[in-house]
Amino acid sequence: MDTALVVGGTRFIGRHLVSDLVENGYDVVIFNRGNHDNPFEDDARVRHVEGDRTDDGALRSANAAVEPDAVFDCVAYKPREVVAATEIFSNADAYVYVSSGAAYGAEEIPKREGITELCPCSDDQLTDDSAESYGPRKAEGDRVVFDAASRGVDAMSVRPTIVYGPHDYTERLDYWIDRVENYDRVVVPGDGTNVWHRAYVEDVATALRLVAEEGEAGTAYNVGDRRALTLEETVHEIADAAGTDVEVVHAGERELAAAGLSGDDFVFYRDYPHLLDTSELAALGWDSTPVGEAMARSVEDHRDADRDGAEHDPGRDAEESVLSILDTL
Ligand SMILES: NC(=O)c1ccc[n+]([C@@H]2O[C@H](COP(=O)([O-])OP(=O)(O)OC[C@H]3O[C@@H](n4cnc5c(N)ncnc54)[C@H](OP(=O)(O)O)[C@@H]3O)[C@@H](O)[C@H]2O)c1
Numbered sequence: 001m002d003t004a005l006v007v008g009g010t011r012f013i014g015r016h017l018v019s020d021l022v023e024n025g026y027d028v029v030i031f032n033r034g035n036h037d038n039p040f041e042d043d044a045r046v047r048h049v050e051g052d053r054t055d056d057g058a059l060r061s062a063n064a065a066v067e068p069d070a071v072f073d074c075v076a077y078k079p080r081e082v083v084a085a086t087e088i089f090s091n092a093d094a095y096v097y098v099s100s101g102a103a104y105g106a107e108e109i110p111k112r113e114g115i116t117e118l119c120p121c122s123d124d125q126l127t128d129d130s131a132e133s134y135g136p137r138k139a140e141g142d143r144v145v146f147d148a149a150s151r152g153v154d155a156m157s158v159r160p161t162i163v164y165g166p167h168d169y170t171e172r173l174d175y176w177i178d179r180v181e182n183y184d185r186v187v188v189p190g191d192g193t194n195v196w197h198r199a200y201v202e203d204v205a206t207a208l209r210l211v212a213e214e215g216e217a218g219t220a221y222n223v224g225d226r227r228a229l230t231l232e233e234t235v236h237e238i239a240d241a242a243g244t245d246v247e248v249v250h251a252g253e254r255e256l257a258a259a260g261l262s263g264d265d266f267v268f269y270r271d272y273p274h275l276l277d278t279s280e281l282a283a284l285g286w287d288s289t290p291v292g293e294a295m296a297r298s299v300e301d302h303r304d305a306d307r308d309g310a311e312h313d314p315g316r317d318a319e320e321s322v323l324s325i326l327d328t329l
Pocket of ligand 1: 160
């Protein structure tokens with residue numbers, strides 16, 4: 001495969017994917033609306049085609065102009081977009097749909113491709129934009145991929161769990177980095193053993209390329225760090241990467257409630273563990289960056305960037321109340 005078309009490509013996962021593809025010798029074309037800055041503007045190895053992916057005509061023209069060997073679909077949020085893409089790019093050697101771990105509809109440890117149930121998607125959800133229907137829409141996109149593969153299209157799906165790393169505009173990890181860098185005592189809900197599996201972004205990029213090169217049509221591949229961290233371990237890894245020390249303070253539901261908080265107010269906290277089995281991807285030769293290294297790169301990028309995760313902040317005043325309640329126990 002020589003030519004890759006990346007639908008998206010300028011923000012986070014797609015941006016790392018473009019870098020990975022270029023490093024691996026691909027001619028890369030990014031397809032997007034041009035609303036976000038193009039970090040590859042001065043890179044002659046990355047061409048830009050302007051267009052909106054919801055416009056099938058624009059995707060068709062891009063396909064005709066580029067004749068891509070591999071297509072990576074980073075911005076398919078509605079199943080009909082996957083229907084259109086699997087039809088338009090049916091001649092490519094690989095079409096890789098960026099799905100999500102949120103596509104799983106059953107709580108199991110770990111969640112396995114082909115075994116753990118996917119979310120159902122109602123007719124209303126198919127065209128909905130809400131966060132609640134995100135998992136169902138991603139799951140339906142997966143079913144579209146499987147259906148296309150059964151008709152001979154070389155379509156695959158990749159399901160990353162929560163992605164973190166440089167240029168993460170969701171700022172979820174930034175919240176925790178900000179806490180660790182600015183306070184000596186950090187409130188962690190529960191007993192610290194909560195697990196919400198995450199995937200380092202450069203590893204997601206490698207996974208997408210490997211699936212295009214080695215994956216089997218009609219197959220979904222989970223992506224997540226080979227070593228999943230508990231929330232408490234996450235805070236300590238951040239502190240190690242930041243070269244600082246913090247005291248992790250556990251707060252149960254009762255202490256949190258006394259300050260008007262609950263576990264769900266904390267990003268990365270989830271009552272039931274979310275862990276994806278990544279052995280299918282590992283069988284393709286994929287591995288993940290050691291978490292210490294991934295965290296060091298994330299902390300370094302956080303310091304260079306203007307991101308503080310404030311939108312995820314449950315409120316330091318409320319946390320201070322939790323700390324004083326705990327101090328009096
Ligand atoms: N972040 C996570 O934790 C996570 C986890 C699992 C799955 N995912 C999946 O990862 C994908 C998002 O990745 P990303 O945002 O990091 O990718 P990205 O490819 O780096 O950035 C998104 C790109 O899509 C372009 N875009 C947005 N709407 C478009 C449209 N209608 N037509 C053409 N281009 C459009 C944006 O540029 P313009 O605005 O200039 O068009 C931008 O280049 C999604 O499919 C999401 O479901 C994310």
